[in-house]
Amino acid sequence: MRRTSRPRSERPQGQPTRGKTARNRLRRVDNFLLIYDGELIRRQGGAWDRAFFVDLGYGAQPITTLESAARLRQANPRLPVLGVEIDPERVAVAGPYADTLTQFRLGGFNLPLREDEAARAIRAFNVLRQYDADQVGSAWQSMGRGLRPGGLLIEGTSDPFGRSWTANLLRRVGDRLVHEGLLFSTNFHGGFEPEMFQSILPKNYIHRMLPGEPIADFMQAWQRAARERIAYRDWGLRQWFTASAEALSASGFRLDLRGRLLQRGYLLWQGSPDVAPLPLFPA
Numbered sequence: 648m649r650r651t652s653r654p655r656s657e658r659p660q661g662q663p664t665r666g667k668t669a670r671n672r673l674r675r676v677d678n679f680l681l682i683y684d685g686e687l688i689r690r691q692g693g694a695w696d697r698a699f700f701v702d703l704g705y706g707a708q709p710i711t712t713l714e715s716a717a718r719l720r721q722a723n724p725r726l727p728v729l730g731v732e733i734d735p736e737r738v739a740v741a742g743p744y745a746d747t748l749t750q751f752r753l754g755g756f757n758l759p760l761r762e763d764e765a766a767r768a769i770r771a772f773n774v775l776r777q778y779d780a781d782q783v784g785s786a787w788q789s790m791g792r793g794l795r796p797g798g799l800l801i802e803g804t805s806d807p808f809g810r811s812w813t814a815n816l817l818r819r820v821g822d823r824l825v826h827e828g829l830l831f832s833t834n835f836h837g838g839f840e841p842e843m844f845q846s847i848l849p850k851n852y853i854h855r856m857l858p859g860e861p862i863a864d865f866m867q868a869w870q871r872a873a874r875e876r877i878a879y880r881d882w883g884l885r886q887w888f889t890a891s892a893e894a895l896s897a898s899g900f901r902l903d904l905r906g907r908l909l910q911r912g913y914l915l916w917q918g919s920p921d922v923a924p925l926p927l928f929p930a
């Protein structure tokens with residue numbers, strides 16, 4: 648492929664928003680990626696050496712990008728990492744922290760990638776919450792165009808310190824972006840109740856907690872499952888969380904029941920509805 652210094656697209660899509668971030672806020676997102684698809688992070692050689700882990704919208708300081716670079720390079724020491732910000736001042740603040748494998752660029756949902764570059768994974772956290780719900784699909788599509796086939800977009804919302812969060816997982820399959828699930832994460836420091844996730848649902852779900860909506864049915868069913876299995880709380884919150892997921896699955900919801908996820912406080916609803924595969928390019 649031709650190497651060029653020209654970004655694929657000139658005008659960043661989106662608008663600057665509040666830049667609040669925090670140390671270790673997104674640590675558990677990285678840990679999830681390493682458990683869920685560590686191979687995607689570890690791949691090296693050829694085009695993979697130009698396939699970034701992208702931290703889109705890293706905020707007022709590049710803390711989360713630098714932390715992820717250090718963390719994920721324990722799995723892949725050659726992992727290229729790209730922090731993308733739509734606010735030029737925030738790109739200037741991050742500049743001194745760049746090195747041969749870590750870069751910071753001005754850009755938007757249409758990633759500022761050169762022609763021989765791509766993203767293997769994109770993390771966009773606490774970005775779309777500040778947009779309108781009807782902008783979500785087109786933002787996903789723009790980001791999805793930057794992914795290599797097989798690459799993953801994880802787009803979500805967290806509480807201020809990253810103790811609890813939720814995220815959409817979207818995979819590029821050929822020329823489409825396919826919703827792989829809705830993920831709930833807690834480190835249990837704030838306790839556990841399914842209700843605690845309602846205020847931090849991703850933008851495409853948060854306004855749909857209405858009677859008859861699938862997300863509302865799911866949350867209610869999870870609350871019922873948690874009540875049914877309340878006795879497990881005596882053994883600890885992790886046991887209760889896991890037992891609630893097993894009861895929820897038994898009631899008909901398609902969940903990833905692997906103990907390595909549940910025991911760490913990750914519940915992935917794989918059958919989450921409402922998001923049809925999105926075309927990435929016009930027919």
Ligand SMILES: C[S@@+](CC[C@H](N)C(=O)[O-])C[C@H]1O[C@@H](n2cnc3c(N)ncnc32)[C@H](O)[C@@H]1O
Nearest residue numbers: 661663664666668704705706733755756772773
């Ligand atoms: C609240 S901060 C989130 C920081 C960090 N991701 C975190 O979760 O701690 C949101 C950041 O996203 C940036 N942003 C908003 N829209 C963007 C876009 N379309 N492309 C790149 N950055 C964007 C804003 O400028 C802001 O700095």
